[in-house]
Amino acid sequence: MGEVTTDIKGKSEYAVGMTAALTCAVLWGLLPIYWQALRPIDSFVIIFYRIFLVALVCFLASLKTYGWKGIIAPLRIKGLAIRYFLAGIVITGNWSLYIWAVNANFVIQTSIGYYIEPLIVCVFGVLFFKERITGYKKVAFGLALFGIVIILIHFGEVPFVALGLATSFALYAAIKKSYRLEALLSLLYETMFLAIPALVVVIYLEAKGAGALGVGEPYQYVLLLLTGVITVIPLGLFAVGINRLPLVTMGIIEYIAPSITLVIGIFLFKEPFDGIQFVAFIIIWIGLVFFTIGERKEYLAGKSDGR
Numbered sequence: 001m002g003e004v005t006t007d008i009k010g011k012s013e014y015a016v017g018m019t020a021a022l023t024c025a026v027l028w029g030l031l032p033i034y035w036q037a038l039r040p041i042d043s044f045v046i047i048f049y050r051i052f053l054v055a056l057v058c059f060l061a062s063l064k065t066y067g068w069k070g071i072i073a074p075l076r077i078k079g080l081a082i083r084y085f086l087a088g089i090v091i092t093g094n095w096s097l098y099i100w101a102v103n104a105n106f107v108i109q110t111s112i113g114y115y116i117e118p119l120i121v122c123v124f125g126v127l128f129f130k131e132r133i134t135g136y137k138k139v140a141f142g143l144a145l146f147g148i149v150i151i152l153i154h155f156g157e158v159p160f161v162a163l164g165l166a167t168s169f170a171l172y173a174a175i176k177k178s179y180r181l182e183a184l185l186s187l188l189y190e191t192m193f194l195a196i197p198a199l200v201v202v203i204y205l206e207a208k209g210a211g212a213l214g215v216g217e218p219y220q221y222v223l224l225l226l227t228g229v230i231t232v233i234p235l236g237l238f239a240v241g242i243n244r245l246p247l248v249t250m251g252i253i254e255y256i257a258p259s260i261t262l263v264i265g266i267f268l269f270k271e272p273f274d275g276i277q278f279v280a281f282i283i284i285w286i287g288l289v290f291f292t293i294g295e296r297k298e299y300l301a302g303k304s305d306g307r
Contacts, residue, residue, distance in 0.1 A: 013244050026260065032102045044100070053227050056195070057232050066182075090172045113163065121173050140290045173247065183243075259285070
C-alpha cells in the first residue's frame with residue numbers, strides 16, 4: 001500500500017512539474033511581443049522598473065501567503081542567503097541582456113541563445129547532478145547539438161548575445177536545482193537584495209527626465225507597471241518545474257520558448273532568416289520529436305526520470 005501511495009505521489013509531482021514547465025516555456029516564447037510594445041521607453045529604464053516591481057510583487061504575495069514569520073524563517077538557514085543573492089544577480093543579468101536584445105532587434109539571436117541554453121543545462125545535469133541521458137534523449141541531444149553547430153558556423157562570428165543568454169540562464173537553473181524552496185519565497189529572496197538600488201535608479205532617471213514618464217503612451221505605463229507580474233508568473237512556474245523534473249528533461253522542454261520566439265522574429269518583426277538557419281532548426285525539431293516520443297513512453301511505463 002505504501003509503495004502504491006508513493007508511486008501515485010511521484011506521478012502527481014511529475015505531472016505538476018511537466019505542466020508548469022510547458023506553460024513557462026510558452027509564456028517566455030511570447031514575451032518579445034510584450035517588451036517591444038514598450039518602445040520607445042529605453043531598455044535600461046525597463047530593466048530597473050522590472051527589478052523593483054518583481055521584488056514588490058513577490059513581497060506582497062509572500063506576505064499574504066506566508067506572513068512575516070514565514071518570510072523570515074528560511075533566511076536563518078546557514079548559507080542560503082548567499083545562494084539567493086547569487087541566483088538573483090545571475091537572473092537579473094539574463095533579464096537585462098534579453099530585454100536589451102529584443103528592443104535592439106536581435107530577437108532571432110535571443111532565440112538561438114535559448115536553443116543553446118538547454119544543452120548547457122543538460123551538461124550541468126550530467127556533470128553536477130549525475131543525471132542520465134538515455135535512449136531517445138541521447139538522439140534528441142545529438143540532433144539539437146548538430147543543429148546549433150550549423151547555426152554557429154553559419155553566423156561566421158561569435159554570437160555574444162546568444163551565448164550570454166544561454167550561459168547565464170543555465171547557471172541560474174543549476175543554482176535553483178541546488179536548493180528547494182516554495183517558488184514564491186525563492187523569487188522574493190532572489191530579487192529583494194536588488195530592489196532598493198533599482199528603485200533609487202528609477203527615481204533618479206525619472207527626476208532627470210530620462211525615465212518612462214513623458215516618453216511612452218498611457219497604455220505603456222500600465223504595461224510597464226505590470227512587468228513584475230509578467231516576470232513572476234513564468235519564473236514561478238520555472239521554479240515549480242525545476243524542482244520536480246530532472247535538468248535533462250527541463251532542458252529539452254525549454255526548446256519550446258525559443259521556437260515560438262523564432263516564429264515571432266521572422267513573421268511579426270520581419271528579421272532576416274535564411275535557408276541554412278531553417279535547415280538547422282528543422283534538425284533541432286526532429287530531435288524534439290524523438291524526445292517527446294521517448295518521454296511519453298517512459299512516463300507511461302512509470303520509469304521517467306525524476307520519479
